[in-house]
Amino acid sequence: MKSLLRILFxxxxxxxxxxELAKKFGLELRGNPNEPVKGVxxxxxxKAGQLAFYxxxxxxxxxxxxxxxxxKNTKATVILVQPEQVENAPKGATLLVTDSPRxxxxxxxxxxxxxxxxxxxxxxxxxxxxxxxxxxxxNYIGQFxxxxxxAVLEEGVKIYPGAFIGRNVVLGANTVVHSGAHxxxxxxxxxxxxxxxxxxGKDGFGYTRQNGxxxxxxxxxRVVLGDRVSVGANSCIDRGAMTDTIVGEGTxxxxxxxxxxxxxxxxxxxxxxxxxIAGGAVIGDRVLLGGHCGVSNGIHIGDDSEVGANxxxxxxxxxxxxxxxxxxxxxxEFFRHYAWVKKQIExxxx
Numbered sequence: 524m525k526s527l528l529r530i531l532f533x534x535x536x537x538x539x540x541x542x543e544l545a546k547k548f549g550l551e552l553r554g555n556p557n558e559p560v561k562g563v564x565x566x567x568x569x570k571a572g573q574l575a576f577y578x579x580x581x582x583x584x585x586x587x588x589x590x591x592x593x594x595k596n597t598k599a600t601v602i603l604v605q606p607e608q609v610e611n612a613p614k615g616a617t618l619l620v621t622d623s624p625r626x627x628x629x630x631x632x633x634x635x636x637x638x639x640x641x642x643x644x645x646x647x648x649x650x651x652x653x654x655x656x657x658x659x660x661x662n663y664i665g666q667f668x669x670x671x672x673x674a675v676l677e678e679g680v681k682i683y684p685g686a687f688i689g690r691n692v693v694l695g696a697n698t699v700v701h702s703g704a705h706x707x708x709x710x711x712x713x714x715x716x717x718x719x720x721x722x723x724g725k726d727g728f729g730y731t732r733q734n735g736x737x738x739x740x741x742x743x744x745r746v747v748l749g750d751r752v753s754v755g756a757n758s759c760i761d762r763g764a765m766t767d768t769i770v771g772e773g774t775x776x777x778x779x780x781x782x783x784x785x786x787x788x789x790x791x792x793x794x795x796x797x798x799x800i801a802g803g804a805v806i807g808d809r810v811l812l813g814g815h816c817g818v819s820n821g822i823h824i825g826d827d828s829e830v831g832a833n834x835x836x837x838x839x840x841x842x843x844x845x846x847x848x849x850x851x852x853x854x855x856e857f858f859r860h861y862a863w864v865k866k867q868i869e870x871x872x873x
Contacts (some may be wrong), residue, residue, distance in 0.1 A: 534636050536562040541574075541601045541617045548630055553609065554617030560601055563628070563635055569599035574631065576603035577612075578624040603628055641665075641681060657696075665702070677713070689724070695750065708762045712772065719756045723748075727761035727768075727784025727802060740764055742784060749773070749790070755780060764802075771808065787828065804841035807842065829856075 543554025559572065566575035566589065577594040594604070594611050601617045603624040612618055621627050626747035641663040644650060648664045653672030655664060662676055665684035670676070673690035681703075682688060686700045689707035696713040699866035700706065704717045717723065731739040744763025749772030754760065758780040760768060768782060771790035781799040782788070788800075789808035798812045801820035810824055813832030816823065825842030834851040848857040 536560070536635050537637060539635060541619060544574075544601075544631055544634070545619055547634065548621075548627055550627065551606075551620035552601075552617070553620060554601075556617075558601055558617040560635065563632055564599070564601070566597045566599060567593050569597055571598055571600050574594045574601040574603065574619075574635075575599035576628045577608060578603075578605060578625040579608070580605075580623060580625050605634070622754050632773065645684075692724070701756075708744075709746040710746045712752060714751045715748055716753045718754060718758075718778070720855070722759045724760070724762045725756065727764060729764050729784055731804070744784065746770075755796070758782075765796070777814075783820075795832065801829060813847075 533641060539560050540556065541554065541558040541560060542552060543550035544550065544560065560574045561572040564570065564573045564575055566577050569575040573750045575597055577589065579588050581588065591611055594608060595613065597613060597614065601619065602612055603619045603621065604612055605622060605624060606620055609618060609620060642660065644662070644664045645666045645668070647666040647667045650664060651670065651672040654670050655675045657676065658678040661678045663681040664670060665682060667684055668682045670682065670688040671690040672686050674691040677694060677696040680694045681699045683700060683702045685702045687705045688694065688700065690692070692706050693710040694700065695711055695715060698711055698713060698715040700717045701719045703720040706717065706723045711717070724746045726742040729742060730737045731740055732738070742762050742764045744765055744767045746760050746762050746768045748770045751773045752770050753775045755776055755778035757778055758769065758776055760782040761784040762768060763785040766785050768784060768786050770788045771792070772780070773787055773791040776794045777796040777798070779796050780794050783800055783802040785803045786800050788806040789810065791808060792806060792810045794812045795814040797815035800806065800818045803821045804818045805823045807824055807826035807828065808825045811829040813834065815833045816830050817834070818836045822836055822839060824830065824836065824840040827843045828840045828853060829845045830836055830840065831847030833849065834847050835849040836846065836851045840846050845854045846852060847854055
């Protein structure tokens with residue numbers, strides 16, 4: 524029943540063969556180049572006609588190496604393997620040999636399950652006069668999407684149903700804006716993905732107290748996203764009050780994150796779900812922020828640093844360090860505190 528449901532409602536694989544994949548990605552082919560690839564599956568669950576991969580790469584501690592018997596007993600027709608594992612592959616299987624099966628499976632998934640191109644402007648969308656299209660025939664604007672005058676759409680931009688693009692927004696080449704996303708006062712780079720219901724470029728939480736009352740500070744800055752930035756569903760990136768809020772190229776922001784006004788985030792960072800960054804914080808390049816991590820206003824986090832999940836950062840984090848805790852501190856300091864607390868609890872229990 525599960526297999527039938529997957530066939531009927533699962534993602535549709537594009538037609539390709541083992542030989543075409545080998546040629547496209549520079550892989551060594553051993554077997555039938557005309558072997559069709561009808562989909563991709565985990566190696567322990569793969570069936571005839573499907574492609575699977577087996578790897579002993581350990582790019583991070585999160586990757587688990589499966590027992591070699593999983594490779595020996597797989598029913599996959601096409602297998603992506605390392606050279607040293609070729610002898611363990613089932614006889615008759617077509618092999619795609621590479622030093623990095625994990626790296627290549629990502630590329631192959633992108634080809635096999637690539638969405639069919641969408642083009643055209645829906646009759647039910649609202650596109651005001653004064654929208655600039657770099658190459659209109661390459662763009663897609665879905666039903667009930669709104670694009671206000673002054674917006675700039677570069678080549679290959681896709682705007683899905685129900686999205687809102689405000690005036691003077693710039694969307695870079697091949698950027699995708701999913702349903703319900705709301706973008707104002709922003710310049711978005713090329714190859715970005717703005718997921719469903721993300722809000723980019725609205726005013727930040729900026730107030731001043733005057734005569735006992737909270738008075739809003741007008742915001743005149745923008746949001747600037749570099750190329751290849753991904754913004755998760757229901758995440759918010761506020762425009763700056765007087766300076767721009769900036770997210771560097773290649774940075775990936777998970778769902779339900781908050782980036783406040785005037786924040787600067789560097790290149791190739793990861794922000795896990797629930798991260799909140801207060802106004803004026805500066806995040807360096809290649810920084811990893813764990814889920815539900817909070818960063819106080821004006822804090823600087825150095826390049827190549829990591830902050831653990833559920834941490835609260837109230838002081839600057841030097842480059843290359845791993846911090847955690849509430850309040851956050853160096854990892855070794857956190858574990859010392861934990862060990863001391865545990866000892867005290869054990870003493871009291873005796």
